[in-house]
Amino acid sequence: MTATKVNQKEINDILFKACDTFRGILNASQYKDYILAMLFVKYLSDVYRERYEELSQQFKGDKERIGRRLARERFVMPEGCTFYDLFDQRNATNVGEVINTTFEKIEDANRAKLQGVFRNIDYNSEANLGKTKDRNRRLKKFLEDLNDPRLDLRPSRVGNLDVIGNAYEYLIANFAAGAGKKAGEFYTPPEVSELIAELVDPQPGERICDPACGSGSLLIKCGNRVRRTSEDFSLYGQEINGETWALAKMNMFLHGMDRARVEWGDTLREPKLIEDDTTMKFEVVVANPPFSLDKWGYKSAQSDPHNRFHRGLPPKSKADYAFISHMIETTTLESGRVGVVVPHGVLFRGGAEGKIRQQLIEENFLDAVIGLPANLFFGTGIPAAILVFKRNRPDKDVLFIDASREYADAKNQNKLRPEDVRKIVDTYQAREFVDKYAYAAGFDELKENDFNLNIPRYVDTFEEEEEVDIAKVQGEIEELEKELAEVRKEMAGYLEDLGVL
Structure with missing residues (x-):
């Protein structure tokens, strides 16, 4: 079957049905790891199987020569460790243990790429998957669902990585929809990711970073934007949650972004992206960090070795400006750009946050404030905004866009439509006044407002009532x-x- 005959919806539906095995015993924020890790191994197995068949024909069944060539492939699959080997053992009385051992062997054979990726996933967990009899039944059904012949992910069938990458993103989106408040920890809606990527406009040759990368979708959107014209870009990320970090690693591989460097750790307390004893510098830094994170590391920030908080320390109970400060300090001096999602309180709260905000404006970093619709993000119904910061800005005005009223009103979640994203980007690039939508405020006006960035102060959306x-x-x-x-x-x-x- 050729790549053009692959039905993305059919693959998505098969994978979503496979989730039935775990629904009812675990919530989506928990069972997503079991599904996505096995899908990743299924993909590796299909690639390996096809490559083995090709080499068998080329070397006329010479196992020694075939083995030497397979050892140089993108991923190495140890003998007896493919998905199909697991499927053949689906009736084993210790099938959960068999899966765990197989995953450990795959990880050991690919340490440079996969070290730690499977460490938090236990297919033999009684607490998560039930007592032995129930656990074995569930895992057998799960393996049988993924063995569906329509879920053939060989390169000759899917053509490229888009199909499997899209399927992975589809599952992550559905898990986010069922994960409640946990969803915000690993997922940014694709339309928002696309919007941020358009706003920061990454270019060939640039380094792109997300210091709170979740499952990596925002980084991938930025990479795909550059990839339209060039493969010359570098992706970097850091994620505090180990399970989510593993998803990000697998997500990068499934989108063909093997060179992405994604670190596991707390960005604010211990940044892992270090170069020459200080934080690495990037042309583009993007993030959808957790809103107003409490207990973010205020004490350790007082003696930060990288001097990221020299404009002042954010409050102990709100890390929003800690993330913003980190992001700005990790941009290159020549052309650094930042795109970050924030709650509206960041725009007007006083105290330490007000002082940091004022200094960022006085240093001419703030480029735009874009208000988004409410109920756009999983896990919270509050409206958010995107702040765009730039180094070496030629002007001192700040563009305000109120895009809060233009969206698709979905049943459970509002959604930015392509035309909504396009309007925001076009308005941002034009930087012109648009009645009841956009306004560029000069420095003096910002100062008169005590550097309060509340959008209604600048964009008048009042509709006069008919007499x-x-x-x-x-x-x-x-x-x-x-x-x-x-x-x-x-x-x-x-x-x-x-x-x-």
């Missing part, structure tokens, strides 16, 4: 009352005829 014609309305009321009196009179006549009155 009411009192005489006309009074006439309409009198006419209605007259019609009502006639109806009552007619009704009384009917009732009298019936002997009721």
Whole structure:
């Protein structure tokens, strides 16, 4: 079957049905790891199987030569460790243990790329998957679902990585929809990721970083934007949650971004992307960090070795400006750009945050404030904004865009439509006044407002009510009352005829 005949929806539906095995015993934020890790191994196995068949024909079954060539492939699959070997053992009384051991062997054979990726996933967990009999039944059904012949992920069938990468993103999106508040820890809606990528406009040759990368979707959007014209870009990320970090690693491989460097750790307390004893510098830094994170490392930040918080320390209970400070300090001096999602409180809160905000404006870093619709992000219904920062800006004005009223009103989650994203990007690039939508405020105006960035102060969205014609309305009321009196009179006549009155 050729790549053009692969049905993305069919693959997505098969994978989503496979999740039924775990629904009801685990929530989506937990069972996503079991599904996505096995899908990743299934993909590696299909690639390996096809490559083995090709080399068998080329070397006429010479196992020694085949083995030497397979050892130089993108991923190495130890003997007896493919998905199909697991499928053959689906009836084993210790199938969970078999899966765990197989994953460990795959990780050991690919340490440079996969070290630690499977360490947090236990297919033999009684607490998560039930007692032995139930656990074995569930895992057998799960392996059988993924063995569906329509889920053939060999390169000759899927053509390129888009199909499997899209399927992975599809599952992550569905897990986010069912994960409640946990979803915000690993997922940014694709339309928001696309919007940020358009705003920061990464270019060939640039280094792109997300210091709170979740499952990596925002980084991938930025990479794909450059990839339209060039493969010359570098992706870097850091993620505090070990399970989510593993998803990001697998997600990068499934999108063909093997050179991406994604570190596991706390960005604010211990940044892992270090170069020459200080934080690495990037042309583009993007993030959707957790909103107003409490207990973020205020004490350790007081003696930060990288001097990221020299404009002041954010409050102990709100890390928003800690992330912003880190992001700005890790941009290159010549052309650094930052795109970050923030709660609206970042725009106007006073105290330490107000002082940091004022200094960032006075240093001419803030380029744009973009208000987004409410209920756009999983896990929270509050409206958010995107802040764009730039180094070496030629002007000192700040563009305000109120995009909060233009979206698709979905059942559970609002969504930016392609035309909404396009309008925001076009307006940002033009930097022109648009009535009730966009306004560029000069430095003096920002100063007059005490550097408060609350969007309604700059973008007037007030709709004047149509003037009411009192005489006309009074006439309409009198006419209605007259019609009502006639109806009552007619009704009384009917009732009298019936002997009721």
